[in-house]
Amino acid sequence: MPSVAAKQEESNNSEPLWREAELHAADAMGRLMEFWGFRRHMGRIWTILYLSPEAMTTAGLAETLQLSSSAVSLSLGELVRWGAVRKTWRPGERKDFYAAETSVWKLLRRVYERRELNLIREAAETFADAQRRLEEARPRATPKERRRVDHMRKRLSRLSALTKAGERLLGLLVAGRMIDPKELREIDDPEFDEARDA
Amino acid sequence: MPSVAAKQEESNNSEPLWREAELHAADAMGRLMEFWGFRRHMGRIWTILYLSPEAMTTAGLAETLQLSSSAVSLSLGELVRWGAVRKTWRPGERKDFYAAETSVWKLLRRVYERRELNLIREAAETFADAQRRLEEARPRATPKERRRVDHMRKRLSRLSALTKAGERLLGLLVAGRMIDPKELREIDDPEFDEARDA
DNA sequence: ACGTCTCTTCAAGAAAATTTGAACGAACTG
DNA sequence: CAGTTCGTTCAAATTTTCTTGAAGAGACGT
Numbered sequence: 001m002p003s004v005a006a007k008q009e010e011s012n013n014s015e016p017l018w019r020e021a022e023l024h025a026a027d028a029m030g031r032l033m034e035f036w037g038f039r040r041h042m043g044r045i046w047t048i049l050y051l052s053p054e055a056m057t058t059a060g061l062a063e064t065l066q067l068s069s070s071a072v073s074l075s076l077g078e079l080v081r082w083g084a085v086r087k088t089w090r091p092g093e094r095k096d097f098y099a100a101e102t103s104v105w106k107l108l109r110r111v112y113e114r115r116e117l118n119l120i121r122e123a124a125e126t127f128a129d130a131q132r133r134l135e136e137a138r139p140r141a142t143p144k145e146r147r148r149v150d151h152m153r154k155r156l157s158r159l160s161a162l163t164k165a166g167e168r169l170l171g172l173l174v175a176g177r178m179i180d181p182k183e184l185r186e187i188d189d190p191e192f193d194e195a196r197d198a
Numbered sequence: 199m200p201s202v203a204a205k206q207e208e209s210n211n212s213e214p215l216w217r218e219a220e221l222h223a224a225d226a227m228g229r230l231m232e233f234w235g236f237r238r239h240m241g242r243i244w245t246i247l248y249l250s251p252e253a254m255t256t257a258g259l260a261e262t263l264q265l266s267s268s269a270v271s272l273s274l275g276e277l278v279r280w281g282a283v284r285k286t287w288r289p290g291e292r293k294d295f296y297a298a299e300t301s302v303w304k305l306l307r308r309v310y311e312r313r314e315l316n317l318i319r320e321a322a323e324t325f326a327d328a329q330r331r332l333e334e335a336r337p338r339a340t341p342k343e344r345r346r347v348d349h350m351r352k353r354l355s356r357l358s359a360l361t362k363a364g365e366r367l368l369g370l371l372v373a374g375r376m377i378d379p380k381e382l383r384e385i386d387d388p389e390f391d392e393a394r395d396a
Numbered sequence: 397a398c399g400t401c402t403c404t405t406c407a408a409g410a411a412a413a414t415t416t417g418a419a420c421g422a423a424c425t426g
Numbered sequence: 427c428a429g430t431t432c433g434t435t436c437a438a439a440t441t442t443t444c445t446t447g448a449a450g451a452g453a454c455g456t
Binding site: 237239265266267268269272292 | 444
């Protein structure tokens with residue numbers, strides 16, 4: 001089968017010898033990113049750029065990762081929106097070049113700030129709102145129901161406190177301050193309810 | 199339209215007046231859980247149990263959330279595996295009853311321990327492994343390639359350090375200790391490479 | 397031991413997401 | 427100003443994930 005041999009040969013010639021290591025690293029980051037709720041290709045593309053000494057074109061990325069140009073465009077666009085990749089240009093070159101933002105801490109912070117913080121804030125609001133609805137319904141409750149409603153109120157107040165504490169801690173993280181998980185732990189304490197009501 | 203009125207009536211009679219608040223809270227938790235990489239029903243089911251003063255049956259859960267019994271079984275099973283829900287039984291009752299683990303901190307810890315910690319550990323290992331492949335390839339590199347390889351080595355070493363630091367911080371979190379994000383931030387420092395190489 | 401009641405597993409169907417090729421449009425070149 | 431070259435967007439197609447109804451297994455009471 002000469003065609004296979006030729007292909008093999010060609011790939012040996014055209015593939016730089018570090019390509020293997022590069023792709024493994026990119027895949028690891030792809031898995032992390034996918035787990036973290038992003039497109040997997042965002043992690044892969046960012047890593048290729050991060051490991052490259054120079055900015056790269058969409059064509060180069062498509063070639064390296066064997067992706068269609070539209071797939072590259074889509075993920076790159078999102079990376080740019082997240083500030084994880086910057087467009088640059090070269091005199092005389094018509095193409096867009098892309099370079100990775102190299103400060104991982106900055107990136108982490110931005111994601112926590114824009115995404116996780118909002119998410120938990122919304123949850124906190126919803127729990128608070130659920131509590132409100134409950135208060136509203138309480139007067140209409142029969143005495144038997146009232147016990148049940150009161151139990152729910154206690155539990156909802158804990159969920160509310162937990163999410164608010166989470167929000168606070170995330171805020172500290174984003175600010176680069178130290179975080180003490182004790183705050184969260186204490187809310188589980190059975191004494192908590194009394195303490196809070198007081 | 200008497201049928202609509204009748205339906206309305208019926209739902210008013212059969213649905214406890216706290217149901218609305220309960221479902222809202224459950225949905226909020228469902229969103230959080232889904233975002234966090236779990237099935238959305240896990241969050242919803244757990245919340246219903248958490249808000250309930252008594253243990254519930256699969257039938258009760260299916261009814262409350264309008265889910266098929268298989269959907270309930272699937273998500274409940276996973277919740278039990280994560281220790282978020284416990285099976286209990288009642289004398290004379292044939293059905294299984296389920297109760298929520300109420301210590302949210304315990305649950306958070308368990309997930310970080312079993313899942314996130316492994317994930318980041320694997321990533322750290324992959325980066326280390328990629329570094330190794332690179333070292334292996336280096337002798338075969340031409341001088342021009344070598345510059346490129348050396349750049350990659352520096353970057354890979356940062357990724358490796360970052361993931362290892364992340365692993366360490368997660369470990370501290372799981373242990374309930376304080377966390378200082380400074381560690382992560384410092385790795386982005388350009389001085390880092392020299393410091394590390396020394 | 398048989399029939400009933402529960403829970404779980406499975407495979408088919410539905411829904412959601414990712415991926416791709418093609419069309420469109422913008423920016424540059426000659 | 428035509429002709430390229432790129433980059434983005436879109437809708438169709440594929441893949442993956444979720445959901446469900448039905449069949450299977452286990453336990454209990456009769």
